[in-house]
Amino acid sequence: MSVKFRLIIMNFLQFFVWGAWLITVANYWFGTKGWDGSDFGAIFSTMGIASLFMPAICGIIADRWVNAEKLYGLLHVLGGLTLLYVPMINDTVTFFWVILLAMAFYMPTIALSNSVAYNALKKSDLDVVKDFPPIRVWGTIGFIVAMWITNLSGNKASANQFYIAGVVAIALGLYSFTLPKCKPKNTTEGSNSIVELFGLDAFKLFMNYKMALFFIFSMFLGAALQLTNAYGDVYLDDFKLIPQYADSFVVKYSTIIMSISQMSETLFILAIPFFLKRFGIKKVMLMSMIAWVLRFAFFAYGYPEGFGLVLIVLSCIVYGMAFDFFNISGSLFVETSTDPKIRSSAQGLFMMMTNGVGAIFGSVVSGYLIDHYFTSASGKDWHDIWLTFAIYSLVIAIAFAFLFKHKHNPKVIKDLTH
CATH class of the missing domain: 1.20.1250.20 (MFS general substrate transporter like domains)
Structure with missing residues (x-):
């Protein structure tokens, strides 16, 4: 199996996990659960909260200590298990915290998937600028396919959307351990202070x-x-x-x-x-x-x-x-x-x-x-x-x-x- 095809699978599943529930969670919230609308906006804020710190933290970990593809896989497995728990929740407060946890696991995988892909293409002597965009497009296709499956299977307002996303996330996590190794740099070269080390000088x-x-x-x-x-x-x-x-x-x-x-x-x-x-x-x-x-x-x-x-x-x-x-x-x-x-x-x-x-x-x-x-x-x-x-x-x-x-x-x- 070629490196390109393996990365296409990774990108397809990466955004399939998101597309299976992101667009339809409102139907589950308002329709199936009948919860109050004032709390719903906070659910989408979980992606923002997670994006404030998790991508940076996980980027440092992947740069210094753990292979990016292994960290990527671990995050997806943990995120998948979290999504499988969502249907068991019966109150808005717990729902918020569990979705926040799921997003804390998911959001850094977007950046890590790029790191894994760039590394794999370079190791295969391929042109990143030329070869990556056609691979990344399959992520959008995965998002679309997930939306269609959730809708056509009659699950746009049911708990099954979280089961679909959770199972695929775990499968992607396990699959990622087979991807080309993306080893940490284990270096602080160019970092003269804690501020520079954590990118805060930006x-x-x-x-x-x-x-x-x-x-x-x-x-x-x-x-x-x-x-x-x-x-x-x-x-x-x-x-x-x-x-x-x-x-x-x-x-x-x-x-x-x-x-x-x-x-x-x-x-x-x-x-x-x-x-x-x-x-x-x-x-x-x-x-x-x-x-x-x-x-x-x-x-x-x-x-x-x-x-x-x-x-x-x-x-x-x-x-x-x-x-x-x-x-x-x-x-x-x-x-x-x-x-x-x-x-x-x-x-x-x-x-x-x-x-x-x-x-x-x-x-x-x-x-x-x-x-x-x-x-x-x-x-x-x-x-x-x-x-x-x-x-x-x-x-x-x-x-x-x-x-x-x-x-x-x-x-x-x-x-x-x-």
């Missing part, structure tokens, strides 16, 4: 106006991602409360409709090099923000038939641009704007602001606002919810266009995307 970037502004906008965009992850599927499922839409395709297969977002993502990934060379990093990031406005606005005016269905599908299509254009171009901005000595730490700071601080901000604030201002005895006012999120994204886009200054350098982009 926080000095906040003293630079442009970098500080970039990280702040990263936080706000990270919040937007949590809004769509947390409420997209349950929004479509709620059309069942309207008699004329109760048996519609959108209600029956809401998760499959949402999976169009991930399908779109695979296409926009391939388009990024062209857009970066043609328009530059700032304009591509601005396109992402406009795409978030359209994502939420299309949802606000969508409904399960006719033109409304077209808007729902369009919302899923623009998601690919909204998600990929900021995350990948943002990563390239960090790569080209920071000192090589702190570049890895700066990338970690970018992840912390988007998946950490931004995720917590988006989850907690949206949960509070929706429960207190957009929920009544008759249900949630999804039109106003999505319209509010669209206005939020529009304000961010306008502020970014005027405040963030960055000169396009085609040569830098060419060097990075080839």
